Amino acid sequence: MTDARLTLADVFAARRRLDGRIARTALVPSPSLAERVGVPVHLKLEQRQITGSFKLRGATNALLALSEDARARGVVAASTGNHGRALAHAARKAGVRCVVCMSRLVPGNKVEGIRRLGAEIRIVGRSQDDAQKEVDRLVAEESLTMLPPFDHPDIIAGQGTLGLELVEDCPELETVLVPLSGGGLIAGVALAVKTAKPDARVVGISMARGAAMHASLMAGRPVAVEELPTLADSLGGGIGLGNRWTFRMVRELVDEIVLLDEAEIAAxxxxxxxxxxxxxxxxxxxxxxxxxxxxxxxxxxxxxVLSGRNIDMSLHQRLIAGEDVQLDATAG
Incomplete structure (x- = not known):
């Protein structure tokens, strides 16, 4: 881990960089959930970004922060789908070569969405760690610049702009529920929210099958976990044994982590x-x-926070019809 620290100034710098390049997504009330839990509940509709997820914030900020030389060499990333799509979009807008490495567990609709944006696709192995090995090779052999999906200061700062919007649009908020995978989103959101509202609770939500950040926090250090098929496929993958940023930020800023089983995710x-x-x-x-x-x-x-909409629509149809979807059917 690094001794460097992100501050709210980094998040505001990201906001200036992103001005006009991303949407300020709506925050809407949920009467049905408010009735269920007895307090006001709002939904942050981040799935309405043009690439279908919050990842556009961090990917665009990180790419724009690169030097001209780094952009000229091109960028590469491992992804479970949404980061790759966001990076491909940002790279196409900037005229930058983009290579996205994914495992065979990434659903086909996400792979095709990235390909349509002009990125080069590499499918490697059955885990995010396998895909990362291909990223490392491309960095070493072709001098591409790696922009990882979460463990990078400019990625985290970009995601933190979502947190700025939350405290501006809902200044009375007391609890924020954030999907948790590698920790880039929740680290940025927690930094922004807790700087403005130190007493607010930030809760990370992940799946019970292969939650790497949760396992790492329980162990007191980054650990590897088996990556398993799950309805929450975007939350899969490890946090990196050499994690430099998000492990510490999640440990210091996040109040609680909750795990859901597959039936709860489907519901x-x-x-x-x-x-x-x-x-x-x-x-x-x-x-x-x-x-x-x-x-x-x-x-x-x-x-x-509703973080993304990039679900295979045939799977979505089965879920909303109440079908008990078998996990191997989601492996892609």
């Missing part, structure tokens, strides 16, 4: 569609799932 996707009229992927629905399951019980105004 959340269904609720988002039938009650909120929102199409979201499993990873994006976990905040809703935690409230529905009673695993988070806020005592004041709460916000659940």
């Amino acid at each position: 959340a996707v269904r609720h988002a569609y039938w009650q909120e009229q929102e199409v979201v992927e499993g990873a994006a629905a976990v905040g809703i799932g935690a409230l529905l399951a009673g695993k988070v019980r806020p005592h004041g105004p709460a916000v659940a």
Whole structure:
């Protein structure tokens, strides 16, 4: 880990860099969830970014922060789908070569979405760690610049701009529920929210199957976990044994981590569609799932971040119809 620290000034610098390049997404009330938990609940509709997820913030900020020389060499990243799509979009806008490395667990719809944006695709192995080995090779052999999906200061600062919007649009918020994977989103959001509101609770929500950040925090250091098929596929992958930024920030800034089983994730996707009229992927629905399951019980105004919509629509149709989807059917 590094001794350097991100500050709110870095998040505001990211906001200036992103001005006009991303959407300021809506924050809307959820009467159905408010009735369920007894306090006001709002949904941050980050799935409405042009690439379908919050990842556009960090990827665009990090790419724009690169030197001209680094951009000229091109960029590369490992991804479970959404970061790759965001980086491909930002790179195409900037005229920069982009290579995205993914494992065979990444759903086909996410792979094709990245390919359509003009990125070069490399499918390697069955885990994010396998994909990262290909990234490392390309950095060494072709001098590409790595922009990882979460463990990078400019990525975290970009995601933190979402937190700025939360405290501006809902100054009374007391609890924020944030999907948790490698920690880039929750680290940035927690930095912004807790700087403005130190007493606010930031809760990370992940899946029970292969939650790497949770396992690492329990161990007191970054650890490897087996990557398993899950309805929350965007939350898969490790945090990197050499994690330099997000492990420490999550440990210091996040108040609680909650894990959901597959049935709870499926119920959340269904609720988002039938009650909120929102199409979201499993990873994006976990905040809703935690409230529905009673695993988070806020005592004041709460916000659940809906982080992405890039779900295979045939899978979505099966989920909202109430089908008990078998996990191997989600492996992609």
